[in-house]
Amino acid sequence: MDEKKYAKLEKDTSPKTPLMRNMIFAFLTGGTICLVGQFVSLFYMTYFDFTERTASNPTVATMIFFAMLLTGFGLYKKIGQFGGAGSAVPITGFGNAVISAAIEHKSEGYVLGVGGNMFKLAGSVILFGVFSAFVVALIKTILVKLGVVSW
């Protein structure tokens, strides 16, 4: 059997990705995480001296703290299997990627293990995140200079 025929057979036989189910679960999971985040944000605005804009930093830190606990107790991977993109896209997913790598590599020591591998998965998120922020900022700067939009 040649490769093309086999690829077709494999496609026909293997279970299909349940796209609709995955999207609904991702929506529910991602939505729930963001809802919790919203409450955390409101908490900081109500009980502390934060504005909507400045509350985002402690909110992100708190959400990552939650992700750390869930990862450490082995629950985040279960949420991940259920929620897919819904639990991967929010900041908690980023936290999970960093924390899981840190836990995994603890056996090789703190410097070469934890330190050297912590950003193994999340490193590319940081790199391309910073790079795309740079590109977007550049575009906006040009548009402001041209007078099309204002800051």
Place this chain on the structure above:
Amino acid sequence: MVARGLLTFKTTPSIAATGVTAGPLEKKSLFAEKFDKVYEDERCGMKTNEHAHAKMMEDACMIALSKVDSVPSDADFLLIGDLINQMTPSNFAAKTVGIPYIGLFSACATSVSSLLMAALLTEIGMSKCAIAGASSQHNAVERQFRYPNEYGGQKPDTAQWTVTAAGVAAVTPHKKGFPSIECGTIGCVIDLGMTDPLNMGAAMAPAAADTLIRHLTGHNKDVKDYDVIMTGDLGKTGFELYKILAGNQGIVVTKKFRDAGEEFYGADAAFLSGASGAGCSAAIFLTEVIDKMRAGDYKRVLLIATGALLSPLSFQQGDTIPCIAHAIELTMK
């Protein structure tokens, strides 16, 4: 025709004893009761997963030896393997047990390739007792081949779960009343262009079908001759494909066809397509199949262990997944 890659054992070496150890999650296996030792802790009380991996293998070897009333110094050869880089778990286990050792790598097909090598050494009269087998430890394998264990990535239904288990057999010259190794077939590396490491069953199925057909034609056998034809760890997805491929070649696929990976955890959907890993086929072949042979339920069986010969590097560099399958035929007379 020159019979390429076919082995026939005139002296029919026997599997005199087996030793199978498994991790705590493997209590969920349908075959858990048959395992000699099940640990309460995934790390078997050791500091790292890799040490646990070696410990499982050591314990399996010691159990197999104790069943033939032997100590490590009575054994002539140790032929074991695993999936970890440079096979450190097997190497470290070999250091502790102290039996003359060769590490063997055929990925998850090591369970059968090691038995074949042990049978060959026995056949030529160089071995009175050879320990052969394979092992895998979920956490150690997962972190090497995929992501950190606690990473929350979503796996598709085609993905398989690497088992934590070690299985070894004590191969001796022919012993009456024990399953004996009559013949075998060394597999060719087959690659039909599959690239998805989360669908290894589909990558391995063509290799299994190829070895099955080569074994049947090469040894002039028919499906009817066997009580069971069991593959190693194709999983639900791969097993379906393998049956279709075998059917296309004129093989009558019956209920005799079984797959250790598909059956390992039963119908539990949490394990997606089923079990995989070098320990999967070793644990099931050396418990379920050997037990049934010794009980007289099976007279002649064909075991085909399948292995995916990829590395995380080869996959990231865009290479397809080459696979191999080795077959061994056991009889009970």
